[in-house]
Amino acid sequence: MKIAIIGASGFVGEKIVDEALLRGHQVEAIYRRNAIKERANLNQHKITIFDEQIFTDIVKSCDLIISAYNPGYYHVAQKERFLDAYELIFRVAKSLSKRVIAVIGATSLIQYDGELAREGFFPKPWLKALEGPDAVYFKYKDDMSIHKTFVSPAAELIDGERTGKYQVGKDHLLYDEYNESRISVQDLAHPILDEAENPKHIGTRFTIAY
Numbered sequence: 001m002k003i004a005i006i007g008a009s010g011f012v013g014e015k016i017v018d019e020a021l022l023r024g025h026q027v028e029a030i031y032r033r034n035a036i037k038e039r040a041n042l043n044q045h046k047i048t049i050f051d052e053q054i055f056t057d058i059v060k061s062c063d064l065i066i067s068a069y070n071p072g073y074y075h076v077a078q079k080e081r082f083l084d085a086y087e088l089i090f091r092v093a094k095s096l097s098k099r100v101i102a103v104i105g106a107t108s109l110i111q112y113d114g115e116l117a118r119e120g121f122f123p124k125p126w127l128k129a130l131e132g133p134d135a136v137y138f139k140y141k142d143d144m145s146i147h148k149t150f151v152s153p154a155a156e157l158i159d160g161e162r163t164g165k166y167q168v169g170k171d172h173l174l175y176d177e178y179n180e181s182r183i184s185v186q187d188l189a190h191p192i193l194d195e196a197e198n199p200k201h202i203g204t205r206f207t208i209a210y
């Protein structure tokens with residue numbers, strides 16, 4: 001497949017690029033500033049997605065879009081920028097009939113007591129920086145006119161190993177046997193590429209954790 005990956009130089013996006021290349025896909029990597037390691041089957045596009053025509057031209061020839069977009073946790077208008085970005089990504093995807101897999105946060109997952117994970121689970125000072133992905137999720141989750149899948153990682157996303165051993169859930173925060181909710185970015189990339197190759201969650205969201 002030919003896959004456009006937004007945020008390809010980021011913490012999450014770079015590992016999605018690695019997994020896609022490992023599986024033999026052609027990757028059109030999109031990022032704002034920092035280039036990634038050159039490899040076969042990889043085209044790098046140092047652009048802003050807000051340059052809509054250039055973004056559209058890249059995506060046009062792709063089979064799907066995977067987004068690990070993040071304007072930066074300390075962007076002055078993080079929530080608004082997230083909303084603007086996904087308004088654009090979904091509009092372009094819709095106009096070109098492309099599917100989107102969008103990596104968002106864990107704060108909109110549900111805890112076993114029924115509360116959202118953002119209530120009580122995350123340190124208060126972080127919450128402001130995590131508002132953007134939640135706003136996108138709640139705005140678009142019921143919009144079935146867009147072919148999209150949201151992905152919420154476990155609460156703690158770490159730079160670790162690609163083990164291929166994890167649980168996949170839907171809207172509830174998952175925990176391991178030590179009652180911790182964590183996953184590596186390397187393992188997060190695995191079910192994202194499974195979903196790209198064999199879509200099972202169109203119109204919904206999935207989560208992954210050890």
Ligand SMILES: NC(=O)c1ccc[n+]([C@@H]2O[C@H](COP(=O)([O-])OP(=O)(O)OC[C@H]3O[C@@H](n4cnc5c(N)ncnc54)[C@H](OP(=O)(O)O)[C@@H]3O)[C@@H](O)[C@H]2O)c1
Nearest residue numbers: 007009010011012032033034048049070104105106155157
């Ligand atoms: N536990 C969790 O639930 C958890 C943990 C971490 C992340 N996440 C989620 O994962 C997603 C990605 O986060 P991250 O930590 O990987 O972010 P990150 O490291 O800041 O990476 C963001 C990426 O987006 C790119 N970007 C930003 N603005 C752009 C623009 N206008 N046009 C093109 N590219 C642009 C950046 O490019 P440059 O860097 O080159 O500027 C970078 O490649 C977010 O939705 C975040 O909430 C969830």
